[in-house]
Amino acid sequence: MNAEVLALAPAIVFLGVLFFLLPNLTRPELFFAVTVERGFRRCAAGTLIVRRYRMHVTVVTAIAVALLCLAGALSLRSLPPVTLFGQLAALGAAFLAARRATQPFAVAPTTVREAELAAWKKTVPGGLAVALGPLLLLLLAGLAAWLRWSDLPEKMPVHWGFSGPDRWVERTPARMWGLLLLNGSVIAMICLSVWGVSQAVGRVVTTGAEAAAEFRFRRLTVWLLLLVAYLVSLPLALTVLAPEAVRSPAVMNAWGAVMLAGVLISVAGLIWMGQGGSRLAGPDRESITAPPAGDRRTDACWKWGMFYVNPDDPAIFIEKRFGIGYTLNFGNPWAWAAIALLVPSLVSGILLLQ
């Protein structure tokens, strides 16, 4: 079995398992991104939709695994990435089909809104200093590179395998700018996401036990993002400040192991909590007679159930309707401003490294 097969097999299986479980992980009044009555997922129509959806997911994932094995057996190098993208597209199609089947049962969410007259609890321990730490580390690396330019090694590693660096670039100003732009863009995106999920998010529930559960979910999301940001900033910082460290397989494998463990544990935690902490929130609300709340946003603002577009909503980030985590409000001009600022930087960084 070649390396691509070994690398992609866990990803394909993980995607299949995640999509299989997702109907149980969303908020109770959201069913394939459609607002429904409480208890709909347990009625005959709801269980039939879920059963058909899960059958599609199982078949798609099985085909993807089979194709991957075929690619490994016949050494077809281009097939594994095609298989992964094909699986994603097919899983997306399964979701859209289930959503179409659910739409006849859609209800309007409640128009009632509640808010606490108190400041939000902090999700970032240490506040702004901690949130901007990865960017500061990168700035420090850039400054150190400028001051110690002639002391830096002639070649800098940009990609690592299990046995150490396996791709290098020459130490030129353009390459260094490329590394700073590339890393800076990725870290800036993550730091903006940290700020957004902390300060510019549309909370679904603002009072009671459900609000406390939602806060825990948001806080874990922020911690995961911060962990990734700090770890992403380390290789470039070490390249400049401690060049020998990045050439050591032990150091970089430890870095990779910490990243992987941290991400897996956090993602497992988020899945366990359910979207927005909905699985932590306490007794099922089926007995309450008030209209369904869903995510308190109208279905019409969710394009294909995946993209939220609402210029009247001040939130920049809101909870995904299908999946775990948050997405942008593409109707908010600030979301596009961030994309317009960061994507060109990312692309410029990649181009400068070629």
Next chain:
Amino acid sequence: MTIRIDLGSPVPVYRQVADAIRVRLVEGSLAPGEQLPPVRQLALDLGVHFNTVAEAYRTLSGEGWLDLKRRRGAVVLKRAKPKTAESGTEQAFQGRLRELAARAQADGIRPGRLAQALRALAGELEEGR
């Protein structure tokens, strides 16, 4: 301490926000010196435009309830007791109360229950004075 609004109501949202906060101010749940959440935060929680919450805060500031000079949020002021209401003000208020009572009865609330609720509210206001 929560406030509640209904985005489907014909009452303008800024007025609903101002009315809900005013209830807390009159009851004494919000004491002088306490800070209200920043405009942005309250707007995000209610799902309304920032200007809507800002207008509600300005309304309450105009009535002497809030100090908006600080950079973050609004601070509750110790409001001077208003003079006795003019007869026109009291008449206009009684007119609105009649309209509200009529709407409540049209929605099926019995006059006895309505009177009971009004008496309980009057008692609370007297105690809070």
